[in-house]
Amino acid sequence: MKIGILGTGMVGNAIGSKLVTHGYEVMMGSRSATNEKAAEFVKNAGKGASQGTFAEAAMYGEIVFNCTKGEVSMEVLKLAKEENLTGKILIDVANPLYFEKGAIPTLSVCNTDSLGETLQRNFPSVKVVKTLNTMNCNLMVNASLVPGDHDIFICGNDAAAKTKVETILRNDFGWEHILDLGDITNARATEMLLPIWIRLYGKFQSPNFNFHIAK
Amino acid sequence: MKIGILGTGMVGNAIGSKLVTHGYEVMMGSRSATNEKAAEFVKNAGKGASQGTFAEAAMYGEIVFNCTKGEVSMEVLKLAKEENLTGKILIDVANPLYFEKGAIPTLSVCNTDSLGETLQRNFPSVKVVKTLNTMNCNLMVNASLVPGDHDIFICGNDAAAKTKVETILRNDFGWEHILDLGDITNARATEMLLPIWIRLYGKFQSPNFNFHIAK
Numbered sequence: 317m318k319i320g321i322l323g324t325g326m327v328g329n330a331i332g333s334k335l336v337t338h339g340y341e342v343m344m345g346s347r348s349a350t351n352e353k354a355a356e357f358v359k360n361a362g363k364g365a366s367q368g369t370f371a372e373a374a375m376y377g378e379i380v381f382n383c384t385k386g387e388v389s390m391e392v393l394k395l396a397k398e399e400n401l402t403g404k405i406l407i408d409v410a411n412p413l414y415f416e417k418g419a420i421p422t423l424s425v426c427n428t429d430s431l432g433e434t435l436q437r438n439f440p441s442v443k444v445v446k447t448l449n450t451m452n453c454n455l456m457v458n459a460s461l462v463p464g465d466h467d468i469f470i471c472g473n474d475a476a477a478k479t480k481v482e483t484i485l486r487n488d489f490g491w492e493h494i495l496d497l498g499d500i501t502n503a504r505a506t507e508m509l510l511p512i513w514i515r516l517y518g519k520f521q522s523p524n525f526n527f528h529i530a531k
Numbered sequence: 532m533k534i535g536i537l538g539t540g541m542v543g544n545a546i547g548s549k550l551v552t553h554g555y556e557v558m559m560g561s562r563s564a565t566n567e568k569a570a571e572f573v574k575n576a577g578k579g580a581s582q583g584t585f586a587e588a589a590m591y592g593e594i595v596f597n598c599t600k601g602e603v604s605m606e607v608l609k610l611a612k613e614e615n616l617t618g619k620i621l622i623d624v625a626n627p628l629y630f631e632k633g634a635i636p637t638l639s640v641c642n643t644d645s646l647g648e649t650l651q652r653n654f655p656s657v658k659v660v661k662t663l664n665t666m667n668c669n670l671m672v673n674a675s676l677v678p679g680d681h682d683i684f685i686c687g688n689d690a691a692a693k694t695k696v697e698t699i700l701r702n703d704f705g706w707e708h709i710l711d712l713g714d715i716t717n718a719r720a721t722e723m724l725l726p727i728w729i730r731l732y733g734k735f736q737s738p739n740f741n742f743h744i745a746k
Contacts, residue, residue, distance in 0.1 A: 422642050422643055423642050426641065426642050426723075427637050427638050427641050427642070427726070428637055462745050462746060463745070464745050465745065466743075466745035469727075495731075495734070497727075497730050497731075497734065498730070498734075502730055504726060505726040505727035505729075505730050506727065508641075508723040508724075508726050508727065509723075509724070509727060511642070511719060511720040511723050512684075512712075512720035512721065512723065512724060514720075515712050515713070515717055515720050516710075516712075516744060519710070519712065519713075520746065522746070524746060525744050525745060525746035526744070526745050526746075527742060527743075527744065527745075528681075528742075528743040528744070528745045529731060529740050529741070529742065529743070530677050530678070530679050530680065530681035530740060530741050530742070530743045531677060531735065531737070531739060531740035531741075
């Protein structure tokens with residue numbers, strides 16, 4: 317299956333590399349078709365990896381991952397163009413973090429809205445599925461990095477799209493416990509886990525932890 | 532030890548009843564010194580239980596619990612009067628939930644502030660400790676209601692106050708895993724767990740679950 321990745325940072329690199337390992341063909345998209353970080357990804361990931369603009373990656377992928385920083389996600393999706401994404405699944409792993417010098421990051425949108433909802437509202441022909449946004453990128457693609465039972469949340473308006481995404485989470489990333497919260501409005505609930513995630517990261521001095529709902 | 536409880540709802544009742552069982556003397560405070568729900572608490576809890584106004588309960592308690600609804604907490608604390616609480620520990624278990632008909636509750640304050648911080652800022656002579664706010668009231672006072680490992684969060688500016696509260700959590704309510712997040716600004720992080728808590732409650736149709744940080 318062909319996958320488009322928007323964003324050449326650690327998150328896009330972790331997801332893209334893992335998917336290539338599992339036999340997917342992955343195009344990493346960035347502002348420029350010759351982005352150096354994307355070129356390094358292509359070199360390291362090897363056969364099956366390619367690079368292009370945001371629009372080219374969006375056009376290429378049957379499923380597209382939004383791995384950009386939340387603050388630029390809307391802009392990147394506009395560059396990717398809705399016509400290249402119509403009817404496709406957009407897996408939104410981003411968080412609307414607002415970084416201010418010397419302060420713990422806050423959310424630029426929350427409580428009555430979210431980044432996931434913003435993307436769905438602005439690109440109505442795209443099937444936005446919010447998941448993977450409540451953890452570090454190495455854990456995203458390798459659930460066994462944290463021992464014991466722990467959970468991943470998923471939400472989105474299209475049930476069939478969520479089923480497809482769950483298959484990737486399960487088979488390629490090793491997730492056993494997937495909690496479907498319902499439609500995309502639930503994105504605000506998972507994005508609002510970031511404030512405590514950030515504080516726990518500071519406390520533990522390690523990103524290798526995850527939420528588990530004990531019951 | 533003498534405990535004051537502000538609020539006669541399910542939360543105040545659960546905490547007060549448990550503490551009386553463990554030998555504490557508990558005064559439940561409300562707007563009126565003859566509140567019917569407080570009277571019922573006194574009748575059911577028996578020896579060691581009493582009732583009074585918010586100000587009387589605040590004066591009575593060596594430690595005081597804020598078990599009011601978040602939307603009235605500031606007003607209740609004003610009625611309780613800072614002079615009755617000066618130097619004392621106020622355990623804030625409330626959440627700033629905003630209820631709108633037909634909608635999932637949102638938070639009236641979050642992200643860059645919280646109810647816990649608001650109380651601490653407005654009553655600087657009181658040692659506000661935020662805890663117990665991320666779960667149902669029956670679980671608050673009986674950690675074993677949910678099987679397996681799961682966690683309770685605590686934060687506040689006064690280390691000695693937190694140590695005292697942790698002793699109650701551990702010895703009286705059965706909490707083994709207590710995560711100290713730091714100062715009271717961390718209250719915003721735990722209050723922001725409410726949106727996902729509410730959704731999980733809807734999904735599970737049971738409040739008998741809790742957060743665990745797996746690592």
